[in-house]
Structure formats: C-alpha cells, structure tokens
Amino acid sequence: MSIDTDTAARVAKLARIRVEDDQLPALAQEFSNILEFIEQLNEVDVDGVEPMVSVTPMRLKRRQDGVTDGNQQDKVLSNAPDAREGFFAVPKVVE
Amino acid sequence: MSDLTKMKVAEARDALRAGDVTSVELTEACLGAIEGAGALNAYVHKTPEIAIEQAKAADDRIKAGDAPAMCGIPMGIKDLFCTRGVASQAASRILEGFKPEYESTVTTQLFDAGAVMLGKLNMDEFAMGSSNETSCYGNAVNPWRRGNDDSQLTPGGSSGGSAAAVAADLCLAATGTDTGGSIRQPAAFTGITGIKPTYGRCSRWGIVAFASSLDQAGPMTKDVRDAAILLQAMCGHDPKDSTSADLPVPDFEAMLTGDIKGKTIGIPREYHMEGMPEEIEALWARGREMLADAGAKIVDISLPHTKYALPAYYVIAPAEASSNLARYDGVRYGHRATLAAGEGINDMYEKTRAEGFGPEVQRRVMVGTYVLSAGFYDAYYNRARKVRTLIKKDFEDVFAQGVDAILTPATPSAAFGLGEMQDADPVQMYLNDVFTVTVNLAGLPGVSVPAGLDKQGLPLGLQLIGRPWEEGDLLNTAYALERAAGFVEKPAKWW
Numbered sequence: 353m354s355i356d357t358d359t360a361a362r363v364a365k366l367a368r369i370r371v372e373d374d375q376l377p378a379l380a381q382e383f384s385n386i387l388e389f390i391e392q393l394n395e396v397d398v399d400g401v402e403p404m405v406s407v408t409p410m411r412l413k414r415r416q417d418g419v420t421d422g423n424q425q426d427k428v429l430s431n432a433p434d435a436r437e438g439f440f441a442v443p444k445v446v447e
Numbered sequence: 448m449s450d451l452t453k454m455k456v457a458e459a460r461d462a463l464r465a466g467d468v469t470s471v472e473l474t475e476a477c478l479g480a481i482e483g484a485g486a487l488n489a490y491v492h493k494t495p496e497i498a499i500e501q502a503k504a505a506d507d508r509i510k511a512g513d514a515p516a517m518c519g520i521p522m523g524i525k526d527l528f529c530t531r532g533v534a535s536q537a538a539s540r541i542l543e544g545f546k547p548e549y550e551s552t553v554t555t556q557l558f559d560a561g562a563v564m565l566g567k568l569n570m571d572e573f574a575m576g577s578s579n580e581t582s583c584y585g586n587a588v589n590p591w592r593r594g595n596d597d598s599q600l601t602p603g604g605s606s607g608g609s610a611a612a613v614a615a616d617l618c619l620a621a622t623g624t625d626t627g628g629s630i631r632q633p634a635a636f637t638g639i640t641g642i643k644p645t646y647g648r649c650s651r652w653g654i655v656a657f658a659s660s661l662d663q664a665g666p667m668t669k670d671v672r673d674a675a676i677l678l679q680a681m682c683g684h685d686p687k688d689s690t691s692a693d694l695p696v697p698d699f700e701a702m703l704t705g706d707i708k709g710k711t712i713g714i715p716r717e718y719h720m721e722g723m724p725e726e727i728e729a730l731w732a733r734g735r736e737m738l739a740d741a742g743a744k745i746v747d748i749s750l751p752h753t754k755y756a757l758p759a760y761y762v763i764a765p766a767e768a769s770s771n772l773a774r775y776d777g778v779r780y781g782h783r784a785t786l787a788a789g790e791g792i793n794d795m796y797e798k799t800r801a802e803g804f805g806p807e808v809q810r811r812v813m814v815g816t817y818v819l820s821a822g823f824y825d826a827y828y829n830r831a832r833k834v835r836t837l838i839k840k841d842f843e844d845v846f847a848q849g850v851d852a853i854l855t856p857a858t859p860s861a862a863f864g865l866g867e868m869q870d871a872d873p874v875q876m877y878l879n880d881v882f883t884v885t886v887n888l889a890g891l892p893g894v895s896v897p898a899g900l901d902k903q904g905l906p907l908g909l910q911l912i913g914r915p916w917e918e919g920d921l922l923n924t925a926y927a928l929e930r931a932a933g934f935v936e937k938p939a940k941w942w
Contacts, residue, residue, distance in 0.1 A: 367769060367816040369809050370797035382873065386814055389874045392758045393830050403832030407646050407660060407839065407890030408915065412689050427548040433783035440778050443792050
C-alpha cells in the first residue's frame with residue numbers, strides 16, 4: 353500500500369512527533385517502502401492460526417496486592433526537567 | 448603486566464582466587480586500555496571511581512574466601528541497562544541527563560556477585576539498528592579492519608560498543624541485549640561469542656524497553672566458557688518482571704564437556720539465501736563437518752516460514768516500540784524542548800520527541816503507530832502475530848523430530864564499512880538480522896560463535912539455535928564447535 357502525505361501527517365500526529373511539512377513526502381515514501389516489505393505477510397495462509405500472545409507458555413504469577421515500596425517523592429522527581437513543590441510541572445493544559 | 452586485559456573471565460577468576468592478581472590490578476589495566484582506545488568510541492560514560500571502589504571490595508571478598516565466579520571481573524555495561532546514579536541513556540538524546548535512582552536486576556545480580564563496572568557502552572539508539580550508527584554518541588568502531596585498508600568498519604549493532612570493547616580487550620566481558628540479533632550479529636562482526644538466552648531467562652526489569660516480547664539480555668565474551676559463566680550470573684527469576692521464568696538456573700559451565708556424540712544438529716535449507724557470499728556458505732558447510740566429526744548426527748531440516756520472519760518482526764517490534772516509547776514525553780525524565788510563547792502541552796510532546804528521537808527511532812515509532820492504528824490493527828499487527836505463531840511452530844516441529852540444535856550462519860555478510868549503508872533503503876539494513884530474528888520471534892536461545900576469517904581478514908560467525916531453556920546443552924554444542932574451529936585471531940591494534 354502506498355502512503356500519501358496526509359496519512360504520514362496523521363501518523364506523525366498520533367505518534368506525537370513533529371514533522372515539518374517539507375519532510376512529509378520523504379516520510380510517506382519511507383513508510384510505503386517499509387509497508388511494501390511488510391506486505392509479504394499477505395502470502396501466508398493464517399486461517400485458523402491463533403495470534404501469539406506469549407512466546408513461552410506461562411501462567412502469570414499472582415502476588416499479594418499490597419504496597420511494597422513508596423515514600424520516595426524526591427527520587428521520583430529527581431530526573432524531571434521541571435518539578436515544583438513536589439509535582440511534575442507541565443505547560444498549562446486547561447484554559 | 449600488559450596482558451591482564453587480554454585475560455578471559457575464567458582465567459581471571461582462577462588467578463584472582465589463587466592470589467596471582469588482584470581485581471584492582473585487572474581494573475586499572477582495563478581503565479588504561481580504555482583511555483588509549485578513544486578512537487573506538489566503545490565507552491560513552493566511563494566510571495573509573497566506581498570501578499576502583501568495586502574492585503577493592505571484590506579483593507576484600509576474595510581474600511575472605513567469599514568469591515563468586517564474577518567477583519572482581521571488570522566488565523562493560525551496555526547503555527541500555529539502568530545503573531544507579533550513572534547516566535543510562537539508551538544512546539538517545541531524549542534521555543540526556545537521566546541518572547536512574549535504581550539498578551536493573553541484571554546489573555544488581557552482577558554487582559552482588561562482585562563484578563566491576565568500567566563504564567557504559569555505546570549502542571544503537573534504543574537498540575534500534577544493526578551498525579551502531581543510530582547512536583547519539585556517534586559510531587562505535589570495529590577494532591577489525593580489512594587487511595591494510597584503514598577504512599572504519601561497523602562493529603555491528605545494536606550492542607556495537609559491547610562487541611568492540613570485548614574484541615579490543617577494553618574489558619574482560621560485557622553485557623548486551625538482543626531483540627532481533629543485537630548480541631549475535633555484533634559478536635559475529637567482531638570475532639567474539641554472544642548468547643541470547645531463552646525469552647524469560649534474564650529479567651528485563653531496569654533495561655530500557657524496546658520490544659518487550661522480544662528483548663533479552665545476554666553476555667558478550669571472549670569465548671564460550673566465559674559466556675556460560677556470565678550467563679549464569681545474569682539469569683534467574685525476578686518477581687519484578689512478570690515474564691521472568693521461575694526455573695532453576697543450572698551450572699552452565701559444568702555442562703561444557705565438549706561431548707556432543709549422538710546429538711542431532713539440523714541444517715535449515717531456507718537459510719541458504721540468494722546472493723549470500725560464497726565464503727559464508729563455505730563456513731557453514733565447514734561448521735557442519737566439524738559438528739559431524741565431533742560425533743553429532745547432521746540432518747537437513749525445513750523451517751518453511753523463515754522468509755516471513757523479518758516482515759513479521761518489522762510489524763511486531765515497531766508496534767511494541769511505539770507503545771514502550773510513549774513514555775518519553777518530556778515530563779518525567781530526560782530532554783524537554785524549549786517552548787515558544789503560547790505553545791501548549793501537545794507542542795511540548797511533539798517538539799520534545801522530534802528533537803529527542805533520531806531518524807530511525809522516529810521511523811519505527813511511526814510505523815508502529817500506523818500498524819496499531821484503527822483499521823490496520825488486524826491487517827498488520829494481528830496478521831504478524833499469527834505468522835509469529837507459525838514461525839515458532841516451525842521450530843517446535845523440528846525439535847519434536849529429535850533435533851537438538853540448529854546450525855546457521857550468524858550474519859549474511861562480514862562487517863561492512865561505517866557509512867556504506869547510509870544511502871540504502873532502511874529495509875536493506877534490516878536484512879542484517881535475517882538469520883537471527885527468527886530466534887527472537889520463537890523465544891529460543893541462540894549463540895554466535897566465531898568460526899573463521901574471510902578473504903579480507905574479517906571474522907565470520909556461526910549461529911547455533913537451541914531448545915527452550917536448554918542453554919546449557921546449547922553452550923556445550925557451541926563449545927564443541929569452538930574447539931573444532933580453533934578461532935584465536937585478534938584484531939591488530941591500530942587505535
């Protein structure tokens with residue numbers, strides 16, 4: 353399938369990656385090439401085949417739903433680009 | 448003693464226990480070698496103070512008679528592992544300045560066993576690449592060269608810094624991670640040994656996630672014995688990783704007898720690739736002979752869905768990556784873009800990610816977003832997961848026929864020149880993983896063993912693929928192959 357620039361722009365938006373308009377045709381072309389490669393999968397007969405969920409059959413373990421950690425606000429915030437008064441700070445979200 | 452850095456883990460362990468050398472001496476020798484090897488760009492964050500402190504503690508433990516195998520062994524750690532208080536960037540600009548407040552489970556186990564960290568190693572950004580050229584730190588360089596030609600070659604990727612550091616004796620061993628071949632391909636390109644264990648053997652906790660259903664950590668070492676020793680220290684159940692297997696870890700080193708009489712080795716016909724260099728075909732044939740001479744039974748087998756492994760991988764891995772990398776939003780850690788007046792939170796996300804992610808990471812995140820988007824989920828993502836089921840079944844079928852291990856080439860070529868693939872379509876680069884990616888999709892253990900040199904004097908590797916959870920048996924077959932191949936060449940020092 354060939355990807356047009358509108359689709360490329362929509363995907364970039366969904367992925368939250370800013371792509372300048374003049375870059376969109378090249379991006380669309382790259383997507384098209386990759387998708388063409390991926391479309392070989394259409395040759396495979398997958399009727400009745402279950403999509404893989406877990407590569408090693410395993411039952412996920414259960415554990416007590418209890419608090420095991422905490423009280424380290426300073427550590428949680430230590431790598432934040434902007435932290436104030438014990439919170440992560442971001443640009444205004446609600447007008 | 449200038450030869451200290453050339454020691455293998457097993458030799459160093461024995462020398463440390465015998466009191467012939469101290470961990471501080473080994474560590475200082477490695478730190479000296481690293482200082483002189485800037486041209487390889489293998490280490491991107493050096494940690495000499497931590498190394499010396501750990502080495503002193505290791506020497507005390509050895510003196511006290513409490514010395515696990517890895518105690519006092521100086522190692523390099525791939526930048527993908529979170530290490531407390533030490534930059535852990537996954538070779539990405541978006542994690543600039545990030546110093547984790549916690550330690551990954553694998554490095555915790557290694558440090559608890561007394562291992563010494565020399566520094567963090569170069570890699571492709573978020574482990575997405577096959578040449579170490581997508582790193583925000585610049586290329587790592589292969590210590591091997593084509594004869595007298597001084598053009599720089601790739602050490603492979605994504606664990607390119609780990610491979611270069613082990614091959615150039617800038618550490619005794621290193622950690623790597625492997626999502627589609629990122630341990631085995633660079634090991635083959637640099638003449639070293641690397642094993643990706645069964646999915647679930649090593650905890651993924653604290654390793655920056657790329658594609659969670661495929662990612663596994665593993666050792667990169669100078670020989671098979673060292674791989675067995677290091678793998679044992681890295682493996683084990685971890686309640687913090689829900690996919691980590693609660694299985695006992697055997698003594699892998701004790702399983703290295705070199706006796707493979709009566710084992711059945713499969714040779715998959717689908718791995719004869721069109722356009723593959725004759726030398727690789729010849730090496731593969733020699734590997735077959737070597738295992739037969741060692742007493743194994745060789746059978747031709749078929750893995751019919753091999754051709755579809757790469758396209759399936761390039762749906763599943765980007766899909767998982769797009770989800771895993773959603774966390775890099777400029778809020779909790781790493782880079783945040785500077786905003787202009789009036790720009791809001793969506794501008795912050797979009798600009799931060801455009802500035803922080805390199806082109807290959809952006810490409811994969813967007814491809815992943817596309818294949819997961821409404822209307823395409825079934826056509827791409829679900830179809831790829833069904834094909835993955837078939838690829839795994841291919842392996843289950845041959846194992847059920849009595850095959851113990853599968854022999855293939857590790858890579859479709861020797862190391863190529865840095866920049867040589869620059870103008871190629873991204874898909875061309877993806878073909879590097881054609882022999883390794885099936886193993887990740889099927890969750891199996893795979894090991895790359897150096898087996899010879901090509902006409903240009905570059906190392907070539909063979910891959911052995913084993914049954915799930917049977918790394919010990921696989922390593923023993925690798926050990927038999929290593930002994931038969933007798934590969935001892937090292938790169939001539941130019942750096």
